[in-house]
Amino acid sequence: MTALPSCMAREIAEIPEAAARLIQPDWQSALMDLAGTLRGARPTSLSIIAHGSSRHAGAVIGHALWRCLGLPVALEPLGPGGLPEAVAHGPVRAVLGISQSGQSPDLSAAMAAARSTGALTLTLTNTPGSPLSAAAAHEIDMLAGPEQAVAATKSYVNSALAGLWLVAHWAEDQGLSEALTRVPEALERGDRVDPGLQRLFCESKGLFILGRAAAAGVASEIALKAMELCGRHATAYSEAEVLHGPAAIAVDGFGVIGFGPRAQASLDQLAAQGARCVRVPAGPSLHPLVDPLLQLPPVYRALEAATRQLGRNPDRPQFLAKVTKTH
Template identity: 35%
Template sequence: MFTEAAEAPAAVERMLAGNAEIFAALGRRLREAPPELVLTCARGSSDHAATFAKYLIETRTGTPVASAAPSTASVYGVAPRLRRTLCLAVSQSGASPDLLATVDAAVRAGASVAALVNVADSPLGERADWLLPLHAGPERSVAATKSFIASLAALLQIVSAWTQDASDLGELPALLAQSWECDWSPLVEGLRDARGLYVLGRGLGLGAAQEAALKLKETSGLHAEAFSTAEVRHGPMALVGPDFPLLVFRQPDETAVGVETLAADAAARGTPVFVAGGAVPGAIALPTPDASAAATPLLQVQSFYRAAAQLAVARGFDPDRPPHLSKVTETV
């Protein structure tokens, strides 16, 4: 996990260069024939990338984004109505039966398919109208890392080509390399003996929070739940206190003030609060390189992966071999 996560900057550099022509062509198509809906299809970490896609596409293009429920097609056999829809499928392996069933149903319903997939010659890749390889290379650790970062970067590249605005891409590989060197050791020490926590984000940062919570569960045996900072006050905050920490992802956009307010309120009540991307009174700051709001979640997840691998070892776990899990999950 540690070694593969460290390869993310190089993977993103390969992906951005290798897919430049296909992304440009997809961008032209999306401008000439804008979809009325984008339907995301994914599981696990890839579904967290789909959460990022929702906020990125909706805030940058105004096009509504919905998440497909794979069981609708794979179990219930329901045919959706998807004319003028782009089905955006995200997967590391491109092999899960329910993912493929959902894509097949979308095609029958009239949708076009763009596939962000690390295994380009997979069944998903064969079904795609727009094949967008992640170029992350083999990923042997059960916990996906560089493929997730590459998925987020690919989403940035899609929207950049769609809107003809490359400001979110910047020096992304160099910024990811810088993020890998950020010192998040206070998080490792703060969660070494923890039993559970919330991981919070909002908007573009919610997918990062979801991904971090999953990794803490699977690699460190921590009961971590992800919430939007807009939702956590509706009941879940009752658990927060000195023995129940918060890990908060903040990006520099319209959500920042609300995120900071919640973090400060929790810290004032004695809760251990760790904030990535900002200084909050009473909270422990986790450094993040300066970047656009859309690029910031990628950088924070990259820093988090290094800390997560170290935390797993500190808690006596092998982050490469989580119990009861396998690399490719084939859900029906």
């Protein structure tokens, strides 16, 4: 009897369909209106508050804001008191909260506090009307659809894509908008599992995931997935930063996965000292800010297959829950 596909496998297959929902006219119109509000407000900086996968999507969005608008962006570390005083009472600023569920109390409290001091507040969630959304002035629905597996896949991709759409409209960047329109078709790349990636996730005693610039947030997300799904300790670095110290432990079969052509030189150096290295297969090239996201589905499929090979449940990793509420 053939085993039924996991929820995670089905949700990976739904990524192109979820991405296509972001092109629908009503959603685009609302996002253009929000972008117009942001242009009118002219914030001098933007703070992003998020946890886990949402934080890594924030890294993708923040890099795009810096590249397209020159806007200083900070991924804020939320302490017990919420946002730092300098952020809460600084000059004209915007605060973006990202959360698939919108249920974490510390994010909602920080958002409400920022709004009370006059910040332009917006949220990006997969749960319209969530507590986080209620705390902010503006809400963006990432339109990923229901996601049952604990590990975020289509919701991570859609949160990053929704943020890139906001950047494209805010910056009035026609090239980025055109690239994003072509994303759903570019994500339709079959369901083959890369055996080299699967072996690394199964067999490596530890992992470095290399990604720089637009790929940094994607690399961090895969490192998180390797830990929660496969039980492998994994850390994300840029291909430059990994050579400044971390490379010392990349020996004796330590695994290294690289995103993008720039990673190849570092992969070669680490392979020469005994690391097992794989570069993620390149997908179609649409735009430098978009391309790393197009490489995610085959990595997700390798993670799902490796998790099952290791005898673990890809839908319900041990000790983890789909919604995590932190204070």
